[in-house]
Amino acid sequence: MKKTVNKLAIFSLLLLCSVACSKDFPVDEDGLLITDRAECYVSNFELLDTDHQTIRVGNSYIDTVAQVAIAYVRFGTSLTDVWPQVSLVEDAKLTPKIATYNGWTDFSGSKLPIDFIEGDWSAGNATDQLSERIVANPSAFPTAAKRYTVVSGNRKVQKEYVFLVVERPMQ
Amino acid sequence: MKLKNRYVVLLFALGFLGMGCNDDMVLIGDPVTALNNDCIKRSLPVAPNLIGQEIEFAYAMALPEELGNLTSAQVVASIPGGAGTYFDPNSYYTNASGEDVAVLVASESQTSGGTTSIQFSADTCAATLRFYYIIPEEARGKEVSFVFSVKASNGQSAEYKMGPYKISEMDMTRSLLLTSDEQCYISFRGSSEAAVIYSKTDLDADPSLASQIDLVYARHSSADISHALYAADAPEAYRPDVVFPSGFSSQTKMIKEYGLRDRQLSDLQYSHFIDDLDFETINMDRSTNYVLALKEEAGVWVETADASYRAFIFINNAGSSGMTISVKRYKM
Numbered sequence: 001m002k003k004t005v006n007k008l009a010i011f012s013l014l015l016l017c018s019v020a021c022s023k024d025f026p027v028d029e030d031g032l033l034i035t036d037r038a039e040c041y042v043s044n045f046e047l048l049d050t051d052h053q054t055i056r057v058g059n060s061y062i063d064t065v066a067q068v069a070i071a072y073v074r075f076g077t078s079l080t081d082v083w084p085q086v087s088l089v090e091d092a093k094l095t096p097k098i099a100t101y102n103g104w105t106d107f108s109g110s111k112l113p114i115d116f117i118e119g120d121w122s123a124g125n126a127t128d129q130l131s132e133r134i135v136a137n138p139s140a141f142p143t144a145a146k147r148y149t150v151v152s153g154n155r156k157v158q159k160e161y162v163f164l165v166v167e168r169p170m171q
Numbered sequence: 172m173k174l175k176n177r178y179v180v181l182l183f184a185l186g187f188l189g190m191g192c193n194d195d196m197v198l199i200g201d202p203v204t205a206l207n208n209d210c211i212k213r214s215l216p217v218a219p220n221l222i223g224q225e226i227e228f229a230y231a232m233a234l235p236e237e238l239g240n241l242t243s244a245q246v247v248a249s250i251p252g253g254a255g256t257y258f259d260p261n262s263y264y265t266n267a268s269g270e271d272v273a274v275l276v277a278s279e280s281q282t283s284g285g286t287t288s289i290q291f292s293a294d295t296c297a298a299t300l301r302f303y304y305i306i307p308e309e310a311r312g313k314e315v316s317f318v319f320s321v322k323a324s325n326g327q328s329a330e331y332k333m334g335p336y337k338i339s340e341m342d343m344t345r346s347l348l349l350t351s352d353e354q355c356y357i358s359f360r361g362s363s364e365a366a367v368i369y370s371k372t373d374l375d376a377d378p379s380l381a382s383q384i385d386l387v388y389a390r391h392s393s394a395d396i397s398h399a400l401y402a403a404d405a406p407e408a409y410r411p412d413v414v415f416p417s418g419f420s421s422q423t424k425m426i427k428e429y430g431l432r433d434r435q436l437s438d439l440q441y442s443h444f445i446d447d448l449d450f451e452t453i454n455m456d457r458s459t460n461y462v463l464a465l466k467e468e469a470g471v472w473v474e475t476a477d478a479s480y481r482a483f484i485f486i487n488n489a490g491s492s493g494m495t496i497s498v499k500r501y502k503m
Contacts, residue, residue, distance in 0.1 A: 168395070170395050
């Protein structure tokens with residue numbers, strides 16, 4: 001009886017040991033874990049006005065193949081002082097960083113002038129037809145458009161995204 | 172055995188009797204033998220003291236009944252209060268349902284200079300009077316302090332000092348109505364009011380007023396614009412159908428806010444306060460020359476073109492006909 005208990009105790013201790021010392025992820029210069037993940041993409045793009053309310057209409061369009069993120073914003077929003085928020089895949093990080101305090105950024109350079117055609121807007125939101133047309137024509141992207149690079153969790157994959165802003169016609 | 176038990180019980184009973192009727196009642200602390208007073212400031216301590224608004228105090232005084240009754244009370248303010256400074260002649264108690272019930276104890280108060288005095292008319296040995304000090308223009312940016320005092324019929328008197336309290340530099344004007352087709356011109360340059368609204372009729376009568384205008388209000392049926400404020404250099408694309416009056420040239424700076432709910436501007440809701448310091452430290456670098464889609468409880472920081480005034484506009488109400496705004500203004 002006693003032997004069995006001892007065996008069990010030793011076995012569980014060994015088990016604990018193996019769990020505890022599994023993997024020690026290294027930490028990068030920002031104090032973030034460098035993990036195994038190689039995924040590298042933007043999952044959402046949000047812009048806040050000076051009143052910390054969103055200026056977006058509908059969802060942002062993100063093309064992870066063309067590496068383009070498009071935010072559709074309300075007619076008349078001033079883009080000189082907006083606070084961008086970019087969501088990334090797990091463990092990834094963004095460079096250059098967006099400040100966590102006073103992250104006001106001038107996005108007026110990202111504003112894409114485009115002529116709208118029938119079917120571009122549905123119930124106030126941009127349709128995929130419009131988004132796909134924008135992405136298909138990279139030569140029309142403004143040269144001053146904001147660009148941020150996504151770095152994957154293992155820090156080995158880097159992808160530069162172009163961030164565009166399209167103003168909705170007056171509703 | 173039974174007998175023994177009875178003896179014990181009897182013994183204990185006797186013991187309790189002996190202890191029970193020991194001492195007379197004793198007062199905790201010293202007995203009150205003279206006229207006493209106390210005072211609290213009822214206005215919130217963190218609230219900025221604004222010109223034209225009141226500071227409320229509750230002044231309590233009492234003496235033992237056998238010594239006499241209260242005859243008079245007075246308060247001396249270091250800066251004479253504005254019109255409407257007075258002692259409430261009622262003493263209040265709170266009834267079972269939590270309401271304040273007034274009991275008239277004094278005649279109307281008299282104010283001359285910085286002194287407000289009141290004579291007791293009821294035969295009372297204890298009262299709490301409320302004192303309302305209207306902050307005068309002379310106190311702007313200064314400190315004001317108060318000396319409360321009370322006299323009793325036995326010749327005793329007592330005194331209580333309050334303050335000093337800092338009086339704000341800023342002005343406040345509440346509940347101004349803006350309408351798109353008439354009352355649509357806002358000026359922050361008035362001498363006594365934080366903001367003045369000029370109507371189109373005013374401007375027709377006196378076109379020179381156009382140079383006093385800092386912002387133009389417009390209401391648009393479009394949801395993207397709805398309630399908007401424009402400076403003279405606002406882009407034309409964002410102000411459809413809005414015609415600026417000739418002579419309006421103020422390049423006013425604005426920063427849109429939401430949810431900055433000042434207690435004084437929002438008619439005593441919420442518990443935030445915008446104080447002089449906020450106007451001094453706000454960074455106007457991220458300003459624009461127009462703000463669109465304003466709604467209830469939104470606000471706008473404003474700096475006039477010559478940077479001589481900063482203001483905060485709070486939107487109390489925004490409906491289909493126009494908006495109601497309240498404004499705090501600070502002279503830089």
